[in-house]
Amino acid sequence: MEKTAVVGKKRNEGSLSFRIKKNRAVYLMLAPYFILFFFFTILPVLTSMALSFSSFNVLEPPVFTGWSNYIRLFLDDDIFKTALKNTLILAVVTGPISYIMCLMFAWIINEFKPWMRAFLTLIFYAPSISGNAYMVWNLILKGDRYGFLNGMLMELNLIETARIWMKDEKYVLLFLIVVQLWLSLGTGFLTFIAGLQTIDKALYEAGAVDGLKNRWQELWYITLPSMKPQLMFGAVMQITQSLAISDVSINLAGSPSVNYAGATLVTHLIDQGTIRYEMGYASAIATLLFLLMIGTNKLAQKILRKVGT
C-alpha cells in the first residue's frame, strides 16, 4: 500500500503538467523571443503554404483554387522553368565550390601566425559583409570601354570592341557565379576558421608519430573528422545562401534580365508578388523554394554525417 503511494507520487512529479508548472519561469523567459519568432517566421511559412492554393491579389479576399498555381508553374510558365534551371545551376556550382573555398581558405589561413591570420580573415570575409558594395562589379563589367574588364581585354587586344557583358545571355550566368563566389565567404567561413583553432594540437603530434607524412594526410585523417559539427553548420549556411541568390542578379543583370538569363526562383517570386500582385502564385513559388532548401539541407546533413565513419 505504502509502496504504491510512493510510486504514485513519483509518477505525479514526473508528469507533464507537473514539469510544465515547475518550469514556469523558463517558459516566461522563452516567451518574448518565441512569440515574435512565431509571428515572423512560423506563421509566414504556414501562410505561404496556405496561400499557394489560392488566387489572391491583396485587395480581394483569397479564393481557394486547389493545385492550379502549381499546375500553372510546371505546365504553363516558361520563365519559371528558366528560373528553376538557373537557380539549380547557380546552386550546384556556387554551393559546393563556395563550401570548398570556405574550407580550403580557412585551412590555409590557419597555417599562418595570428596577426597574419586576422588580416587574411578580414580580406576574405569583407566582401560578404560590405552590403551591396558588390555593385562595384557593375563598374568592372560595364558594357562600354570604360568598364575594367573591357578596358583590360581591349588593351591586350583580346577583343576589338567593348562587349555588353551583362546583356549577353552567354555571359550573364557566368558572371553571376563569379560575383556570388566573391561574396560567399561568410558565416560558414568564419565557423571553419574558428573550428580549426579549437582542434587539439596534440592530435597532430600523435598523428605524426603514427606515420602521417604530410599536411594533406593530416587534413583528411585528423582535421576534417575533428571539425564535423562545424562542417555541418557551414553546409547549412552555404546551401541556404546559394539557393537564395537574387539581389546580385537584380543589381547586375537587371530585372527582368535579358531574356531572363539571370532569373532565379527568388527574382521570379519578387516579380510575381511585388510587381504583379499575384500573391497566391508567388506563394506557390515560395513554398517550392522552401521545400527545395529544406530538402537539400537535410540531404547534405545526411551525407556529412558520414565524414570520418
Next chain:
Amino acid sequence: MGRYKEMLQIIKPKMVNRSLAGNLFLLLFMAICGVFMAAPLVLIVCNAFKPLDELFRYPPTLFPRNPSLDNFSDLTVLMSNSWVPLTRYIINTLIIVGGGTVGHVLLASLAAYPLAKRDFPGNRLLFGIVILSLMFSWQVTQIPNYLIISRLGINNTYLALILPASAYGLGLYLMKQFMEQIPDSLLESAVLDGASELRIYWSIVMPNVKPAWLTLAVLQFQQMWGNTGSMFLRDEELKPLQFSLQQIIGGGPARQGAAAVVTLIIAAVPITFFMLCQSNIIETMATSGMKE
C-alpha cells in the same frame, strides 16, 4: 637561405609535417586569391578619391592619378540639400538598427539560456524548429511577412523593421551553442543560494557570454545596416540612412563621384565593426557546430 626562411616566419613555426616547398606554394596561392578578393574593395576605396574625369577614363585605371577630396565635398553638398535633413536619416538608422540589435541580443539570449541549460518539456522541439529556420532564407517568407505586418498594424512604423529582426534564428542558435560551455557548477551554486532564473541569467550567464553577445550585435548590425526599409516605411521622415545613400547611387553619371564615396561608406561601416570585434566573433563561432 636564412633570410627566405625568416620571411616565411609569418607561417607558424615548429609545426609537424610541413615542407618549405609546401609553404611557398600556399603563400603564392593565397596571394593570388587575396588579390582577387581584395581588388574590388581596393577599387571602391580608390574610386572615392578619383576626380570625376578619372572615373570616366579610357583605359580605366585602378589607382587615382590626382587624388582629391572633391567627391566628399560633393556628397556633403548633396546631403545637405536633401528634403529630409541628414541628421533625421541618421537618427532613424540609430533607432532601427539600435532597436533591432539590442532587442535581438536580449530576447535571443533570454531564450537561449533555458534552451542551453534547462531540461523542460518542449526544449528539443523548440530548438529543432530554430535549426529548421536556418535552412531557409528570409526571401521565402517576405510576402506573407508583409501581409502579417500590415495586419498587425505596424506598417510604416519603426517596429515593422525592429520586431522581425529581434527574432532571427541565427542569433539564438549561436547564443545557445555558446552558452552550453558555461560550467553547470557555476549555475548550481546560484540555485542553492536561492537566486531566481532571471537573476542567474542576468548576473551569471550574461557576463560569461560577452563574446557571444558582441557577435550577435555585429552580425545583426550587418543584416540591418543594408536594409533600406522601403518595403515597410512609406514616410520619408522614417527612412534610414541606407535609403538616402541608395538614392545617391542611383543618381546618374553626374553623381558618380558622390556615389563612389557612398559605396565606400556603405562597405566601410560594417567592415570596421567586424575588425573591432574579430577575436570575440571567432571565439563564438568556434562553438557554432551542429552536434546533430
